[in-house]
Amino acid sequence: MTVSLPPVGPLRQLLGKDDASIPEVWCARAKRTPDQIFLVRDDVRWTYAEAFELICRFAGFLRERGHAGPENRVASYLPNVPEAFWVWFGTHCAGSVYLPLNRAHKGVLLSDMLSRTGARILVTESSAVSELPDLSSCGIDTLILIDPTTKQRNELPIEVLSVDEALSAQRMNPAIPKPGALATIMFTSGTTGRSKAVLQPHNMYCRNAARLAEACEWNERDVFHAWLPLYHIAGQLHQTMSMVSVGGAICQFSTFSRTKFWSQIEQSHATIVIGLANVLTLLWSDPPSIRDRERSLRTILSAAVPKDLHRPFEERFAVCIMEQYGMTEMELLTVPNIRDRQVPLGSCGRAGPDFELAIFDEDDKPAPPGTPGEIVARPKASGLMMLGYDDDALPTVETWQNLWFHTEDIGYMDEEGFLFFVDRSRHVIRRRSENISSWELENILLRHPDIAECAVVGIPSALGEQDVKASICLKPSRATQPVEVYDFCRRNMAGFMVPRYIEILRELPHNHVGKIEKTQLLNVREGVWDAERAGDP
């Protein structure tokens, strides 16, 4: 009845089994390769043994303070710093639940997230203190700062500790939760409505990360250029737990820097990086260099890679771009396979060994190959997807109808089962009864030789439904005018897709994970080029 699944190589090697909790993986890893480098930040290195010592001390601190055990939730509100690892894994080794908050959140939203989840302890940095809501009214009784000032220690109306104090506690022998037990609470950055608090089990990280590392043939000699924040699922699972599962190293950076990227690769000898589609576009727009093919980098993990860029980019930089599809609630829906170079361009791969994927029409019936519909998924093993949305059971039930997880994403599958992502369904623009995929439109714009980056949104139209607006960032020293972009569009896309509004910006707004913040573009400023005013019907 239940199919037998291929063994999960890295976990089998480390633990002799296919499912695990994060403390199990850490205990085994620290024992197996204690002297291997886990983390590099600037000029400082931590071996797996050193890192595990700090992790166990933070766990010990939590136990001393009564924050150990599954009913406790420890919140962090940190940028990319080494301490984020000790707090994250230390919380799990205390058997507690980890709540990593996006460092970009502020005020009411932050207050709401803390109150909803019931965290009593918050770890952050001193520069964040002025952005925090009233902590005691959110239920926080202990504030830990990685760099507290004397003033903060003396004047805040709450107990303030430094991370160093916490890390000087007596180490605790790690608690070993079950693989299916609740590990973290992740807030999804939904574009509309209240953020959802996703309840993630341990095995979601352990087994999925091991599957990814195995499929990409990563090993203990790999170094991950880690610029994605640790409050993002890809920062945790793809970028961190994959390395812990095989004993590789993480070289941490505060963010993605287009100008410093290649020198960072050179200094860190990094072999892997996560490059979202716009990262690839930015790197591609740099002038070619004689050293392009001589870097240590060998794998770029990405999603939604522009079709035309894929092979030329690989060729120019002598790297392998691996596409992957998944989401906070359910990873890794497709798993790249480094041996399988037959993946059709534009596809994000086939269903991973632990998942079933399908395309459903609006009646939840399978769509034929090639026909777009909603991407839906089911796990073939346990503990590989969210347990549900915290304090929000109704959206969970809606998302799980007919016992399929409904991603809300639009895609299609070919006859061989390769998945093609079309768009986030909530990003579909509707203009005069036609559905327009912002993702498709953006990919056409990126073919224009002068366009470095772009974003397409729908603007409410006086005619009802929406008009299309394109925001564009040009490559260095280009001076293309909106009307030229407009003509390019008229030449290269269906008439109903051609943007009415076109604006050229010096840069597009990005959030902390490098995604374009489309909500900031949902306006038509004075002076924006308008095809209707420009005389076109």
Added chain:
Amino acid sequence: MTVSLPPVGPLRQLLGKDDASIPEVWCARAKRTPDQIFLVRDDVRWTYAEAFELICRFAGFLRERGHAGPENRVASYLPNVPEAFWVWFGTHCAGSVYLPLNRAHKGVLLSDMLSRTGARILVTESSAVSELPDLSSCGIDTLILIDPTTKQRNELPIEVLSVDEALSAQRMNPAIPKPGALATIMFTSGTTGRSKAVLQPHNMYCRNAARLAEACEWNERDVFHAWLPLYHIAGQLHQTMSMVSVGGAICQFSTFSRTKFWSQIEQSHATIVIGLANVLTLLWSDPPSIRDRERSLRTILSAAVPKDLHRPFEERFAVCIMEQYGMTEMELLTVPNIRDRQVPLGSCGRAGPDFELAIFDEDDKPAPPGTPGEIVARPKASGLMMLGYDDDALPTVETWQNLWFHTEDIGYMDEEGFLFFVDRSRHVIRRRSENISSWELENILLRHPDIAECAVVGIPSALGEQDVKASICLKPSRATQPVEVYDFCRRNMAGFMVPRYIEILRELPHNHVGKIEKTQLLNVREGVWDAERAGDP
């Protein structure tokens, strides 16, 4: 990716497709075989055309009164009467949601069910009026009685109509909901906790009933001896919709009567009956008759048939007993196959074509063949299971972890995929660290030559956990003593299973669907035989 499923024969023949809503099936059936008998009650018969006329009139009445459309919920609180069909199907043909309440409920519980579901119209019988809660405070504004008295019409503080008035409305052209749309709200008779309101889609009835009829090879010449009430999933799906899907007839009886059963079969020429395990036991305990093999009855649909009774019963009465497994939330998990006589005794069959079945351990991992665990299931097509529990999303999420429906039932599967039901997990008795299946113990007791019926429950023990109590009904003119049953148990079961308390009753308490009401047996009355007092350790 998605497997292709075998066509659903009866729906293909009727509608040319595999999924349907109840009004679609009725429209097609009334057109296809208008003169075929749908219902027989006492000496009255209704053809499909006549029945459909009444159904469309009741729908028309609802539309006239503003109760048509998916936001309206029509409640019924009826025994087995023909009117229950017109109300049920008429509600669907008006596009409204049907809420069939168990006629045995009373007072607070009934009031809670009406309030929770938001029904505004209630159909019942005059003798039920004194048992009703205050209807206006439950939100009911119209009461329809099948037999209203003049006093009730004049004195009730709410509008009272007769069903005949409703059925004289102008017929409505049926609304055609989607197969996946909400059809009924069914309250499950959970033994503990608040009843759950199960939201059922149309296709749950249509496709599953057609699958059942096809697997059992039922056709338009079949007559169903219909004694199960219409507020029970088996009364609706197995007993009614199966016949509508193939154009068979339903012969309605108010309840199961051991003494009248065979004469009812004779008069009705019934070919099918649903016989719960205790029904089989009761019929078996009658003295053999020369006419046992000469009845029209050819199929008995049952669940949990005592293993030793199966083949002898079939042989004695020249019938085929078909075992089936499912539940209100998800039917038909196993589908019997009349051509497959290889089903091992004691098994309730293999997964039906539309479902995946598995046995999970407590970590939601598959148990090996032969090892008991929780029975879990997934649908392979849409609209075949509940949409969720109404106003109770959290239990739905708990029941749907890892995107499997968790039945809470214990069972095992053999190498060939045959399912063996062991027990309802909430009925497991725990005695001195041993789990005891009441179902297994009861099946052993039924092997005693003098025992006609029995029920086993757990009684809180002074030693902690539970002691076992057996309540027994003997066959006619037997005078077996508790101590003799006790000795039989000591000879035939593990020591820890042997009941401490044994009581002999003239009859066991049954609810309206013939199930033994175990809650009424959870006591140790004065004078009940007690092995400890009787001198045994």
